[in-house]
Amino acid sequence: MHNQTRRASVRTLAAMLLAFAVTLSAAPAALAAEGGSYPNANINVHDQAALQRGARLYMNYCVGCHSLKYVRYSQLAGGIGLTEKQVMDNLNFTGAKFGEPIVTAMPEADAEKWFGKVPPDLSLEVSAKGADWVSAYLKSFYLDPATNSGWNNTVFPNVAMPFPLWQLQGEQEAVMNPPENGQPATVRELKLAHPGSLTPAQYDEAVRDLTTFLAYVSAPDELVRSHIGAWVVLYLVLFTLFALVLKKEYWKDVH
Amino acid sequence: MNAFTQWFADRAPGLDVAYKKHMTEYYAPKNFNVMYYFGSLALLVLVNQIVTGIFLTMFYTPTAAGAFDSVQYIMRDVQWGWLVRYMHVTGASMFFIVIYLHMFRGLMYGSYKKPRELVWLLGMLIFLALMAEAFMGYVLPWGNMSFWGAKVIITLFSAVPVIGEQLVHWIMGTLSVPGDPTLNRFFALHVVALPLVLLLLVVLHLGALHEVGSNNPDGVDVKHGPKGNRWNPNAPVDGIPFHPYYTLKDLVGVGVFLVVCAIIIFFEPTVGGFFIEHDNSIPANDLVTPATIKPVWYFSPFYAILRMIPSKGFGVLAMLASIVVLFLVPWLDRGKVKSVRYRGLAYKIALTLFTIVFLLLCAIGADLTQGWIMGLFGASSATAVSAELVFGRTLVVLYFAFFIFLWAYTFFGWEKTKPVPERVTTHA
Numbered sequence: 001m002h003n004q005t006r007r008a009s010v011r012t013l014a015a016m017l018l019a020f021a022v023t024l025s026a027a028p029a030a031l032a033a034e035g036g037s038y039p040n041a042n043i044n045v046h047d048q049a050a051l052q053r054g055a056r057l058y059m060n061y062c063v064g065c066h067s068l069k070y071v072r073y074s075q076l077a078g079g080i081g082l083t084e085k086q087v088m089d090n091l092n093f094t095g096a097k098f099g100e101p102i103v104t105a106m107p108e109a110d111a112e113k114w115f116g117k118v119p120p121d122l123s124l125e126v127s128a129k130g131a132d133w134v135s136a137y138l139k140s141f142y143l144d145p146a147t148n149s150g151w152n153n154t155v156f157p158n159v160a161m162p163f164p165l166w167q168l169q170g171e172q173e174a175v176m177n178p179p180e181n182g183q184p185a186t187v188r189e190l191k192l193a194h195p196g197s198l199t200p201a202q203y204d205e206a207v208r209d210l211t212t213f214l215a216y217v218s219a220p221d222e223l224v225r226s227h228i229g230a231w232v233v234l235y236l237v238l239f240t241l242f243a244l245v246l247k248k249e250y251w252k253d254v255h
Numbered sequence: 256m257n258a259f260t261q262w263f264a265d266r267a268p269g270l271d272v273a274y275k276k277h278m279t280e281y282y283a284p285k286n287f288n289v290m291y292y293f294g295s296l297a298l299l300v301l302v303n304q305i306v307t308g309i310f311l312t313m314f315y316t317p318t319a320a321g322a323f324d325s326v327q328y329i330m331r332d333v334q335w336g337w338l339v340r341y342m343h344v345t346g347a348s349m350f351f352i353v354i355y356l357h358m359f360r361g362l363m364y365g366s367y368k369k370p371r372e373l374v375w376l377l378g379m380l381i382f383l384a385l386m387a388e389a390f391m392g393y394v395l396p397w398g399n400m401s402f403w404g405a406k407v408i409i410t411l412f413s414a415v416p417v418i419g420e421q422l423v424h425w426i427m428g429t430l431s432v433p434g435d436p437t438l439n440r441f442f443a444l445h446v447v448a449l450p451l452v453l454l455l456l457v458v459l460h461l462g463a464l465h466e467v468g469s470n471n472p473d474g475v476d477v478k479h480g481p482k483g484n485r486w487n488p489n490a491p492v493d494g495i496p497f498h499p500y501y502t503l504k505d506l507v508g509v510g511v512f513l514v515v516c517a518i519i520i521f522f523e524p525t526v527g528g529f530f531i532e533h534d535n536s537i538p539a540n541d542l543v544t545p546a547t548i549k550p551v552w553y554f555s556p557f558y559a560i561l562r563m564i565p566s567k568g569f570g571v572l573a574m575l576a577s578i579v580v581l582f583l584v585p586w587l588d589r590g591k592v593k594s595v596r597y598r599g600l601a602y603k604i605a606l607t608l609f610t611i612v613f614l615l616l617c618a619i620g621a622d623l624t625q626g627w628i629m630g631l632f633g634a635s636s637a638t639a640v641s642a643e644l645v646f647g648r649t650l651v652v653l654y655f656a657f658f659i660f661l662w663a664y665t666f667f668g669w670e671k672t673k674p675v676p677e678r679v680t681t682h683a
Contacts, residue, residue, distance in 0.1 A: 070327040123327070127525075127536035218536070221330060221337035229521025236517055240510025247503040253485075254285050254495055 038155070041135035043212040045222055051080040054213025057206060059091045061164045062122070065111065068102040070123040071217055076102070079220050080213075115160045116148070126211070126218040135211045138165065139204070142172040142190050154187050169203045170196030277465055280487070282494025283501055284471035286679040290364070291472075292508035293357035295501075299509055300350045301457065305450060307343040315395065317442035319435045322397035323538040341524045345516055347389055348530045351553035353512075354382060362584070362606060365593030366470040372585040374467065377460040379582045384452050386554070391445040393551055397438060398535030403548045405433045405441075411561075414571040432541045468494075473679045474593025480678060493679045529621070547622055555620025556613055560654065562620065563647040573651065580658050587658055589665035592672040599670035601660075609657040612650050619647045 045051065055076065058068075073096060077087040084098055092098075094105050104119075111118045126134055137155040141163035144152035149162035152174075163169075173193040179185040198206060216223070264271050314333050316325035329336035358378070361367050367375035394405045409427050413419040428436025468478040468491075477491040484490050495501075525531040529552045534545040550558050560577050564570035580587075592598050595606060618624050624646065628639040664670050 070324075070331055072332075075331065124536040128533055130533065221341075225337070225521045225524075229517065232517045232521060233514060236510060236514045240507060240514060243503070243506040243510045247507050250499055250503050254500065 038130075038132040038136035041131040041208065041211045041215075043131050043135075043208060043215055045212055045216045046226070047212060048081045050209045050212045051216055052082065053206075054209035054211070054216075055080055055091055057210045058213055059093060062210075063093070063102065063104055065104055065106055065115075065119040065161075065164075066122045067104045068123045068217055069121050071102050071220070072099055073097075073102060074099050075220060079216060079223060117160055119161065122214060122217070124218050126215040131211050131215045134214055135207055138207045138210065139169075140190065141166070141169075142174045142187070143193070144174065154190065165203075165206075166196065168196050168198045168206060169200075170194050277461075278498040278502075279496050280490075281465055281497040282477070282484070282487075282490045283469045283497050284473075284475075284477045284491075284679055285493055285495045285500075286471050286473060287469075287501070287504070288472050290356070290360040292505060292512075293353045293360060295505040296353045296508060296512050297350065297357055298457070299512070300346050300353060301453065303342060303346045304350065307339045307346065308446060308450075310339045311343055312446055317395070317439055319397060319438055319539070322395060322438060326396045338520070341520045342516075344531055345519050345524060347392060348526070348551070348553060349512075349516060349519075350385065351389070354385065355553075358382070358581075359610065362609075363595045364470055364472055365474050365588070365590075365595075365598075367585040368588065368590075368593050369585075370467045371464070371470060374460060374463045375585055376582060377456055377463055381453065381456045381460060382581075383578070384449055384456060388445060388449040388453060389551070389553065391441040391449070394433070394438065394441050395445060396535060397539045398532075399537040399540055399543065399545055400532045400534040400548070402433060402539035402541070403545055404550055405437060407548055408550065409433070409437075411571050414568045433539075470593060471679055472594060473596060473676060475675060475677070475679050477679065549620065549622050552617065552621050555618075556616040557620070559616040559620035559647060560651050563644065563651050577654060580655070584658070584661070587662040589662070590670055590672070592670075592675055594675075597673040597675045599664070599672055601664060602670065605657055605660050605664075608653065612653045612657070616647070616650050616654065619643065619650070 043050075073087050073092055074084070076082075076091070077084055077098075082091075088098060094103070096103070106119075108118050129137075133155065137153060140154040140156075141151050142154070143150060146152075147158060149160070151159075151161075151163045151166075153159045153163075154174075170192050171194040172190040174187045175189050175191055176185040177188045192200065196203070311329065314325060314329045314336065316322055326340070329340050331337075333339075361375060361378070390404075390408060394401045405427075410423055412422045412426060415422055424430060427433055428440060468476075471477065475493075477493045481492045482489055484492050484494060486496060519526060519530070525533075532551070537543075537545075549555070557574050557577055561570045561574040564573050590598065590602075595603055615624075618627070624643050625636070625639040628634050628642050628646075629636065632642075634642060
């Protein structure tokens, strides 16, 4: 009799946990609903070679305008597995000290004059928008004479930023859908009109490296967390087993 | 008793009495099941929040200009700062999971019924204080969702007749959008005032419980049943000393709970944007509104009720009512049988339905259902919005219907209960 009721309450709890899990598993759906869904960026922040290539791309093409103000060069070195000398020689172009944060040399007032707004800091870009968004955004620039910069983006329409990686990807042009009942024409697809220095496959790799780097920068703790997490969980499982044995020993005389 | 404890016992005789009353001579029913872990787990989370909160306070800057940066400072520059913050943030969400299960346990086994009405009321006050505490804590990182969430929730007070607008200014401390005064007062309330209130209420909650004794999955009152166990001839025959029996059993529950928490903290601390929202990685900005402003998941059932009702005044009223009605449960339910095991079939169905309604309201408030409707039925986004309204309003009606049913079912004597056994039937 008592086994039956006990099983019933375990079943109730299992059902509730399941319902909770279902609610949580809908998280990607919620994100997708917010801004459309994007192809998987397919990144791995534990891939140090990708992080180093991504860091080089960032320092060559992005840091001129976009700071990483929450990241210090010294933390970067530890995170992506480079020495102080390697970082200072190859990744630091502003003359900042090793312990200083990664800021841009561009004065804010000029930036505002040139682009209409100050280019945002990208320390938390992947946390805010998601890696898939960043990756899709970097692949979705196309020539558009109607904008100030001459560039537009299907993921971020009318973005202020001109496409900084055009020499790598080349220039994409938009193939438009015919305008429908008074609505402005929409972009059907992007096609590569003038190839850049990289093949499309190489460019995809470069975007993956850059996105990997930005994902690491958003949450540098992830590299530490996953290393010690398994040990913490293992310790707690052992603790629970010992607690269970102790409990059973004490409860022997409860009938 | 050794010399050291004797020295204390001579000078503070009340200590030993209190220890016995609440630990070694507090006789709890021996048939607690898995639903009875969540009280002690809530206490554990409270301690975690206080300890991690103290460390966060050492590095956090409570100003609109410095708050966001100081959180990143904690995450990146402070030794183990990321761990302490993730423990605090995960703790906040786990607090609500544990409390919701604890309250559900009360509904399952009638733990709010005579003589435990006061225990339930104090518990509900803890829930209210916890909601205020969590809301203010959520504002402190000063991300864009913190900022707009604060704006939206404080503005709800404008629904109060006559003094509404002044009340909003008084709470916010600024004229239009939250600013330094808002952040400063929320910080003070979050780290000093509300934790004190919570601790006091927890002491009263436990004190009231230990006065009348714990309920159990059979709803049998062991205190008024047969007497005499191995420890004491006057203690309930089905009672066992809280310490060491339930302290050790709860330790097992703590172990399992910590494994779950550690998996979240170390492997998926944002829980897909539910425990830490993506928009909060953007600093507060009064010029840029997030695409959808919604509170954290643990407020979403109540937020859904607000959202599903078109008029602001009635929406706020309904949201308030959905919480107030929980206070009244001990008086709405006139049934004498406590445990769901021996209650009428209709109660079992109603409670199951109520649980499902609560979870679905949670999904609506978390902005999930429109996506579900579009995914399941291939509906367009406009259809999904109106379908969600119909669905959501049905759920709101069903939420309140549970309480009306509970009263009518027991008041008019429609419930056919099963006989309640003389003594508890199960043991662990």
